[in-house]
Amino acid sequence: DGGITQSPKYLFRKEGQNVTLSCEQNLNHDAMYWYRQDPGQGLRLIYYSQIVNDFQKGDIAEGYSVSREKKESFPLTVTSAQKNPTAFYLCASSIGRLIMNTEAFFGQGTRLTVV
Amino acid sequence: DAKTTQPTSMDCAEGRAANLPCNHSTISGNEYVYWYRQIHSQGPQYIIHGLKNNETNEMASLIITEDRKSSTLILPHATLRDTAVYYCIVRSMDSNYQLIWGAGTKLIIKP
Numbered sequence: 001d002g003g004i005t006q007s008p009k010y011l012f013r014k015e016g017q018n019v020t021l022s023c024e025q026n027l028n029h030d031a032m033y034w035y036r037q038d039p040g041q042g043l044r045l046i047y048y049s050q051i052v053n054d055f056q057k058g059d060i061a062e063g064y065s066v067s068r069e070k071k072e073s074f075p076l077t078v079t080s081a082q083k084n085p086t087a088f089y090l091c092a093s094s095i096g097r098l099i100m101n102t103e104a105f106f107g108q109g110t111r112l113t114v115v
Numbered sequence: 116d117a118k119t120t121q122p123t124s125m126d127c128a129e130g131r132a133a134n135l136p137c138n139h140s141t142i143s144g145n146e147y148v149y150w151y152r153q154i155h156s157q158g159p160q161y162i163i164h165g166l167k168n169n170e171t172n173e174m175a176s177l178i179i180t181e182d183r184k185s186s187t188l189i190l191p192h193a194t195l196r197d198t199a200v201y202y203c204i205v206r207s208m209d210s211n212y213q214l215i216w217g218a219g220t221k222l223i224i225k226p
Contacts, residue, residue: 041218043159
């Protein structure tokens, strides 16, 4: 089945360590996104990519990094510079970022806890 | 900031229609209204979107007022599995095509 796969579902990290969250899609979508969600709040955009080898900062990019070497994959690294990394992370994709009349599809999320 | 206003929470009886309101009084002519829902600890699920006309799909109906300043999402026969947070989002070129997420409406379906 086509969709977006995020792994792992739960992740624990010690303070000061970098950690990479995986996101893979087989929908042949050009655009991919990473969001962060804190309890009781909506989603906030971390990074997005419109095409392979290109990505742009979202509203809260500090302390995060991404790469887009393949169309299907958009991994997110939470670095030790992120001051409050404990959150629910969501990956999404869409046919194109600049197409208004199209929806985004989301993965099931990774819950990161810093211990 | 989100361009929409939604009630914080709503209840609905199982089997009845759930009507979720959304105000978007500053919407522009080329901006779409999107609805997503998020069941606890899962990724958001797309429901429906529209520009001017009312829309219907297998999940829900979207009713947009003629002046486009508000809309209503209708789940025709709510089930317990429809309990979720429902987000109404205006997608705008002004916000760089991003989906700007508010806190949504917590819909609780009661048996």
